[in-house]
Amino acid sequence: MSMRRAAVPPLSAAALLALALAALTPAAAAPAKKSFQFSVAAQALKGEADEAELQRSLEETEQKRAAFLLVTGIKSASEACSDKLYAQRRALLDKSPRPLVLSLAGSDWTACRNSAGRSNAIERLNRIRELFFDQDESLGEKKLALNRLSNSSQFRSYAENAYWEYGNVLFATINLPAKNNHFLAEAGRNSEYEDRTVANRNWLQRLFALAKRKKLDGIVLVSDGDIGAHLEEGFSLLNGFSTKQDGFAQTRKQVRALADKFKGKVLLIDSAKKPAKAPASQNGAASASASATASAPNAETALHWRGNLAHLSLSPGWSAIRVTPGSPTLFTLNP
Numbered sequence: 001m002s003m004r005r006a007a008v009p010p011l012s013a014a015a016l017l018a019l020a021l022a023a024l025t026p027a028a029a030a031p032a033k034k035s036f037q038f039s040v041a042a043q044a045l046k047g048e049a050d051e052a053e054l055q056r057s058l059e060e061t062e063q064k065r066a067a068f069l070l071v072t073g074i075k076s077a078s079e080a081c082s083d084k085l086y087a088q089r090r091a092l093l094d095k096s097p098r099p100l101v102l103s104l105a106g107s108d109w110t111a112c113r114n115s116a117g118r119s120n121a122i123e124r125l126n127r128i129r130e131l132f133f134d135q136d137e138s139l140g141e142k143k144l145a146l147n148r149l150s151n152s153s154q155f156r157s158y159a160e161n162a163y164w165e166y167g168n169v170l171f172a173t174i175n176l177p178a179k180n181n182h183f184l185a186e187a188g189r190n191s192e193y194e195d196r197t198v199a200n201r202n203w204l205q206r207l208f209a210l211a212k213r214k215k216l217d218g219i220v221l222v223s224d225g226d227i228g229a230h231l232e233e234g235f236s237l238l239n240g241f242s243t244k245q246d247g248f249a250q251t252r253k254q255v256r257a258l259a260d261k262f263k264g265k266v267l268l269i270d271s272a273k274k275p276a277k278a279p280a281s282q283n284g285a286a287s288a289s290a291s292a293t294a295s296a297p298n299a300e301t302a303l304h305w306r307g308n309l310a311h312l313s314l315s316p317g318w319s320a321i322r323v324t325p326g327s328p329t330l331f332t333l334n335p
């Protein structure tokens with residue numbers, strides 16, 4: 001017996017019209033990426049007297065709902081380079097209600113001396129790495145997963161360099177201490193500086209390659225020293241002293257080259273800016289408004305652009321930065 005196919009009823013004119021309209025209708029647009037804010041603090045701790053104030057500031061930032069906090073510097077150069085002080089500061093930063101990422105400053109280790117008065121910088125840097133960067137996560141009561149350069153077998157020592165992604169932006173810390181990147185004008189091999197330069201070069205290549213591959217909107221790079229990548233070509237941070245080597249020259253050249261090939265925005269944040277000074281008084285009368293401006297943290301801080309690369313140098317204190325996907329600059333400094 002032959003099988004007969006069931007007859008399929010013809011589509012009505014209305015159904016055909018609906019199908020045609022559906023084919024012409026564009027797919028639903030992807031939801032807009034949400035803006036967010038993060039907070040950064042430069043050299044917040046100059047002495048033990050500042051610890052209570054920092055604790056209050058951390059709690060205030062929690063109320064502002066910052067996605068995370070960035071802090072550069074554990075201590076001032078005048079404070080002791082002791083395990084006791086390092087552990088004390090670790091406990092303080094770990095009390096942050098929000099995830100907190102630490103970026104090292106030169107004052108944390110470069111000027112450290114042992115009991116004989118000799119440089120103890122490398123030993124102290126390694127000790128800081130053990131105390132502050134022993135896990136693949138941020139400090140604070142709430143944690144943020146981090147990827148550390150030390151996870152690479154070739155660069156096991158460099159745990160202070162870390163990156164994380166948030167809101168389609170790549171954030172990263174890099175150990176570039178102020179005062180010429182700890183380049184020492186001494187005879188022989190400048191081993192700490194040279195080895196760290198190799199590690200940092202690899203780190204930067206990895207960061208930009210990752211951001212490019214994932215088509216991220218931007219990169220935020222946090223350091224202590226100002227590498228000067230946003231300034232004119234040929235600029236040296238050594239103010240004309242050509243007999244000295246510019247310790248940031250290699251990093252500056254690399255960042256410029258990588259940023260030029262990156263389609264997104266690049267924000268460089270450093271803590272090298274000095275506090276503003278009030279103008280000299282005229283006829284014995286000082287300007288009250290000028291004094292108030294000089295004492296206000298980050299009163300003159302601003303984003304400075306060079307193509308797609310922005311620079312922010314922080315005075316001591318807190319600053320808030322908003323990230324707005326789809327905006328022309330991506331990054332804006334909140335008052």
